[in-house]
Amino acid sequence: xxYVELNxxxxxxxxxxxxxxxxxxSIEKGELVSLLGPSGxxxxxxxxxxxxxxxxxxxxxxxxxxxxxxxPVYKREFGMVFQSYALFPHLTIKENIAxxxxxxxxxxxSIDKKVKDILAITGLGELGDRYPKQLSGGxxxxxxxxxxxxxxxxxxxxxxxxxxxxxxxxxxxxxxIKRIQSQLGITSVFVTHDQEECFSISDKxxxxxxxxxxxxxxxxxxxxxxxxxxxxxxxxxxxxxxLTPIEKGKYKTVxxxxxxxxxxWEPGKHIGTIRPDDIDxxxxxxxxxxxxxxxxxxxxxxxxxxxxxxxETSIGALLVNEVDDVIYQVGDTVTLMIPAHKLIIV
Amino acid sequence: MRKNAGLQIFAWIVFAFLIVPLIxxxxxxFGTNSTIQxxxxxxxxxxxxxxxxxxxxxxxFYLSLEIAFIATVLALVVGIPAAYSLARxxxxxxxxxxxxxxxxxxxxxxxxxxxxxxxxxxxxxxPIFQGLLLGxxxxxxxxxxxxxxxxxxxxxxxxxxVSWTLGCTxxxxxxxxxxxxxxxxxxxxxxxxxxxxxxxxxxxxxLSGPGVTMLPTNLMNYIEYNYDPSVSALSVVLMLGTIVxxxxxxxxxxxxxxx
Amino acid sequence: MTQQRRLPYIIxxxxxxxxxxFLVLPLVSIIFPTFFDGGFTxxxxxxxxxxxxxxxxxxxxxxxxxxxxLFCVFLGVPTAYYISQSPKKWRGLLMSITLFPLxxxxxxxxxxxxxxxxxxGIINTTLKNIGLISKPLTLLYTEFSITVGSVYxxxxxxxxxxxxxxxxxxxxxxxxxxxxxxxxxxxxxxxILPLSVxxxxxxxxLVFTGSLTAYTTPQLLGxxxxxxxxxxxxxxxxxxxxxxxxxxxxxxxxxxxxIVMKLFDWVAKRMDKRGEASA
Numbered sequence: 001x002x003y004v005e006l007n008x009x010x011x012x013x014x015x016x017x018x019x020x021x022x023x024x025x026s027i028e029k030g031e032l033v034s035l036l037g038p039s040g041x042x043x044x045x046x047x048x049x050x051x052x053x054x055x056x057x058x059x060x061x062x063x064x065x066x067x068x069x070x071x072p073v074y075k076r077e078f079g080m081v082f083q084s085y086a087l088f089p090h091l092t093i094k095e096n097i098a099x100x101x102x103x104x105x106x107x108x109x110s111i112d113k114k115v116k117d118i119l120a121i122t123g124l125g126e127l128g129d130r131y132p133k134q135l136s137g138g139x140x141x142x143x144x145x146x147x148x149x150x151x152x153x154x155x156x157x158x159x160x161x162x163x164x165x166x167x168x169x170x171x172x173x174x175x176x177i178k179r180i181q182s183q184l185g186i187t188s189v190f191v192t193h194d195q196e197e198c199f200s201i202s203d204k205x206x207x208x209x210x211x212x213x214x215x216x217x218x219x220x221x222x223x224x225x226x227x228x229x230x231x232x233x234x235x236x237x238x239x240x241x242x243l244t245p246i247e248k249g250k251y252k253t254v255x256x257x258x259x260x261x262x263x264x265w266e267p268g269k270h271i272g273t274i275r276p277d278d279i280d281x282x283x284x285x286x287x288x289x290x291x292x293x294x295x296x297x298x299x300x301x302x303x304x305x306x307x308x309x310x311x312e313t314s315i316g317a318l319l320v321n322e323v324d325d326v327i328y329q330v331g332d333t334v335t336l337m338i339p340a341h342k343l344i345i346v
Numbered sequence: 347m348r349k350n351a352g353l354q355i356f357a358w359i360v361f362a363f364l365i366v367p368l369i370x371x372x373x374x375x376f377g378t379n380s381t382i383q384x385x386x387x388x389x390x391x392x393x394x395x396x397x398x399x400x401x402x403x404x405x406x407f408y409l410s411l412e413i414a415f416i417a418t419v420l421a422l423v424v425g426i427p428a429a430y431s432l433a434r435x436x437x438x439x440x441x442x443x444x445x446x447x448x449x450x451x452x453x454x455x456x457x458x459x460x461x462x463x464x465x466x467x468x469x470x471x472x473p474i475f476q477g478l479l480l481g482x483x484x485x486x487x488x489x490x491x492x493x494x495x496x497x498x499x500x501x502x503x504x505x506x507x508v509s510w511t512l513g514c515t516x517x518x519x520x521x522x523x524x525x526x527x528x529x530x531x532x533x534x535x536x537x538x539x540x541x542x543x544x545x546x547x548x549x550x551x552x553l554s555g556p557g558v559t560m561l562p563t564n565l566m567n568y569i570e571y572n573y574d575p576s577v578s579a580l581s582v583v584l585m586l587g588t589i590v591x592x593x594x595x596x597x598x599x600x601x602x603x604x605x
Numbered sequence: 606m607t608q609q610r611r612l613p614y615i616i617x618x619x620x621x622x623x624x625x626x627f628l629v630l631p632l633v634s635i636i637f638p639t640f641f642d643g644g645f646t647x648x649x650x651x652x653x654x655x656x657x658x659x660x661x662x663x664x665x666x667x668x669x670x671x672x673x674x675l676f677c678v679f680l681g682v683p684t685a686y687y688i689s690q691s692p693k694k695w696r697g698l699l700m701s702i703t704l705f706p707l708x709x710x711x712x713x714x715x716x717x718x719x720x721x722x723x724x725x726g727i728i729n730t731t732l733k734n735i736g737l738i739s740k741p742l743t744l745l746y747t748e749f750s751i752t753v754g755s756v757y758x759x760x761x762x763x764x765x766x767x768x769x770x771x772x773x774x775x776x777x778x779x780x781x782x783x784x785x786x787x788x789x790x791x792x793x794x795x796x797i798l799p800l801s802v803x804x805x806x807x808x809x810x811l812v813f814t815g816s817l818t819a820y821t822t823p824q825l826l827g828x829x830x831x832x833x834x835x836x837x838x839x840x841x842x843x844x845x846x847x848x849x850x851x852x853x854x855x856x857x858x859x860x861x862x863x864i865v866m867k868l869f870d871w872v873a874k875r876m877d878k879r880g881e882a883s884a
Binding site for chain 1 (some may be wrong): 740775777778780781782783784785786787788791792796797799802
C-alpha cells in the first residue's frame with residue numbers, strides 16, 4: 001500500500017456532471033507528484049479533496065494507512081501553499097509562520113526556534129518583522145512555503161504556487177522548492193498547467209483531462225511515450241495524422257504510403273504523432289519511399305535557433321522545425337522523413 | 347458543500363429582525379378595527395382608500411416628489427461639473443474642497459434644517475418652499491460628488507485626450523465623450539439622492555408651514571396623535587415605492603452599485 | 606491667469622457658492638451669537654454642561670448611541686460574513702433583504718416598533734394571551750425602545766459596509782488558516798475579524814454619529830421623558846422658544862460628530878499596522 005492513496009474519488013457539485021470521475025492515485029513517501037493539465041481538468045479539485053477543503057461524493061482518501069476521507073481540513077495537518085499565497089495581511093511574516101504552531105499550543109521558545117530555522121531555510125532571514133504588503137512576489141511565495149512547512153506537515157500541497165511570478169523568478173523558485181522538498185523529504189503534491197515547470201520538479205506526473213488521469217508516469221516516460229492523443233498534444237506533439245494498421249509496427253497512410261514505427265503499440269490505436277523537431281526535410285523533390293511524405297511549404301517562421309515550416313501534405317498539414325543551413329522558400333515542394341523510432345502511435 | 351449551521355441560524359435571525367417588523371405593518375394595514383391590531387380581525391382595503399382620499403397626505407406626497415426631484419436635478423447640475431473638476435484637474439486644495447462638498451453629511455440633518463430655517467426663512471424672508479428646496483439640495487449634493495466623482499476617476503483619461511486630438515473642444519468632449527460614459531454614475535447618484543431626499547425628516551422638520559409639509563413629516567405628525575391602520579396603509583404604499591425603486595436599480599445598475 | 610487655468614475653478618464655483626451661502630452662512634449665523642453676550646463669552650456652553658438635566662440628556666444620547674453601535678457590530682459582522690460567503694445567486698436576495706429597510710422611510714421603520722412594543726402592541730398582547738403577564742409591560746417610550754429602534758435603523762448600514770470589505774478578503778486566506786489547524790470559529794476570530802476591523806470602524810462611525818444626531822427615532826420611540834440631543838434641540842427651538850439654547854445644542858451635535866469621527870479615524874490608523882508605508 002502506498003503512503004497516500006486516492007481510491008475511486010468522485011466529486012460532483014450538482015450530481016449531474018462529475019468534476020472528478022472515480023479518480024485513483026497512489027503516491028509513495030517522499031515523492032513529489034505533479035498534477036498537470038489544462039484549466040478545468042480537475043487538478044485543483046483533486047488537490048482540494050486531498051487538503052480536505054472539498055468532501056468527495058464517493059471514494060476514500062488514505063494517508064499512512066489511515067482513512068482521512070471524513071477528517072476536517074484543520075485536523076489533517078497538511079501544509080498548503082495557495083495560488084494567491086493567502087498570507088494574513090494583518091500579521092507580520094513571523095506571526096504568519098507561527099500561526100499554525102500557536103494553534104498547536106507549542107511553547108514560545110520552541111515556536112521561536114522553529115520560525116527562525118524555517119526563515120533561514122527559505123532564505124527569508126531578516127524579513128521576519130515585515131508585513132506581507134512590504135514584500136515582493138518571490139518573498140511572499142517563500143513565506144507561504146515557510147508557513148506550510150513549519151508545521152512539519154505529513155503532506156505538502158502546492159496549488160499553482162508559481163503562477164503569479166515572472167518567468168525568471170519562476171525558474172529560480174521551482175529549483176528552490178525542489179531543493180527544500182528533497183532536503184526535508186516531504187511527500188508533496190504540486191498542481192500546475194505548465195509542463196516545463198512540472199517536468200523539472202516532479203518525480204512523477206499525473207496528466208489530467210476532464211476529471212480523469214490520462215497518464216501517471218515519470219516525466220521522462222511522459223515526454224517520450226505519451227499514451228493518448230490528449231497527453232501528446234498537451235506536451236508538444238503538434239503533428240497528428242490517421243494511420244491504418246496492417247501488422248505489428250506497420251501502417252498505411254490515407255494516400256497509401258507505408259509507415260513503420262518501432263514504438264510500442266496497443267490495439268485500437270491508429271493516430272500517428274511526432275514532434276516538429278523530429279521530422280526531417282530530406283530533399284526538395286517528391287518521393288513515395290517508406291516513412292516519407294511530400295508537400296508544399298505554406299508558411300515559414302523564424303524561431304531563432306531554427307525555422308518552422310508549415311507544410312501542406314497529402315496526410316494533412318505538418319509543422320517541421322529545421323536547423324539546417326538550407327533555407328526553403330514558401331511554395332517549395334519538399335519531402336519529409338518521419339523516422340520510425342520517433343513515430344508514436346496513440 | 348461547506349456550510350456552517352451556527353452562522354446560518356444567526357444570520358437568518360438577523361434577517362428576520364430586519365424584515366418581520368415591516369411584514370407586521372403590511373398585515374396590520376388590512377385590519378378592520380379602528381386601532382392597530384395584530385393579529386388582525388377581518389380584512390379590508392378601506393384604509394388604503396382613506397389614505398388616497400386624504401387631501402393632506404396626497405398634497406404632501408406631491409410636494410415631497412417635487413422637492414426631491416428638483417433638489418436632485420439641481421445637485422446634479424452643479425455637482426457633475428464640480429466632481430469633474432475635482433477628478434481631472436489639479437485644483438488648489440483639492441481634498442479640502444472635496445471634504446467641503448461632502449460636509450453636509452457631517453452636519454446633523456436637524457441642524458441643517460434649523461440653520462436654513464433661521465437664516466433663509468426667518469432672516470431673509472424666503473418662502474418655506476425655497477428653504478425646503480435648498481435644504482434638500484444640501485442632502486443631495488454629497489451623493490453626486492461622491493458617486494459621480496468616483497465614476498469619473500475610473501474613466502480612462504486618454505479617451506478625452508483622443509477626442510481633443512480629433513478636434514473636439516473641451517466642452518464638446520465633456521458632452522460627447524465624458525457624459526455618455528458616466529451615465530451609470532449619474533443615474534446611481536440620482537437614485538441615491540432622490541431616495542434620501544424623499545425619505546428625509548430632520549432637514550424638513552423645521553421647514554414646514556401651512557400647506558407646505560413633506561410627506562414623512564406629515565406622517566410623523568399624524569402618528570403622534572393617531573394610531574389607526576391608515577398609518578400602516580400609507581407605510582405599505584411607501585414600501586411599494588421602495589420596492590419599485592429597488593427593482594429599477596437592480597435592472598439598470600445592480601443593487602450593489604448603490605451600497 | 607489664462608482661461609485654461611481658470612476653468613477648473615469656474616466650474617467648481619456654482620456649487621461652492623451655493624454651499625457657502627446656504628450652508629456655511631446659515632450655520633455661522635446661528636452659532637455666532639452663542640459666543641456673544643455683549644462681548645465674547647463661553648457662558649452658554651459652560652452653563653449647558655453644568656446643568657444636570659442637560660447633562661442627563663447628553664449622556665443618554667452617548668449611552669444609547671454606544672449600545673446601538675455595539676449591537677450593530679455584534680449582529681452585523683457575522684451576518685455580513687454570511688452574506689459575503691453565500692453563492693452569487695443568493696447574495697442578491699440577502700442584500701435586498703438588508704437594503705429594503707434601509708431604503709424604507711425611517712418614520713415607517715420606527716412606527717413598526719410602536720406596533721410591536723406599545724401598550725397594546727404585539728409583545729404585550731402575546732404575553733397577556735399566554736398568561737405570562739396581567740398588566741402590560743412598559744417597553745415603548747423607554748431608552749430600551751430607542752436603542753432597539755436605533756439598531757433597527759442602522760444595522761443595514763453596518764452590514765452593507767462590512768459586506769463590501771469582507772467580499773474583498775481572499776477566500777483562500779480562510780482556507781489557509783484551516784489547513785494550518787484552525788477550525789472555522791478560530792479562523793473567523795483570528796483572521797476574518799481582524800481583517801474586517803477597517804469596515805467595523807467605518808460602520809461604527811456611521812451608526813454612532815447617526816444615532817447621536819437621530820431625530821425620528823427618539824421622537825417617535827422615546828416619548829417626553831427620554832429626550833435625546835436632537836429632540837432637545839427641536840424642543841428648545843419650538844416649544845420653549847429658546848433659540849440660543851437650540852443653537853448651542855446644534856454646535857454640540859456638530860462637534861460631537863466631528864470628534865467621534867476623528868477618534869475612530871485615529872483608532873483605525875493606530876490599528877492598521879499593515880505597513881503600507883515603509884516598503
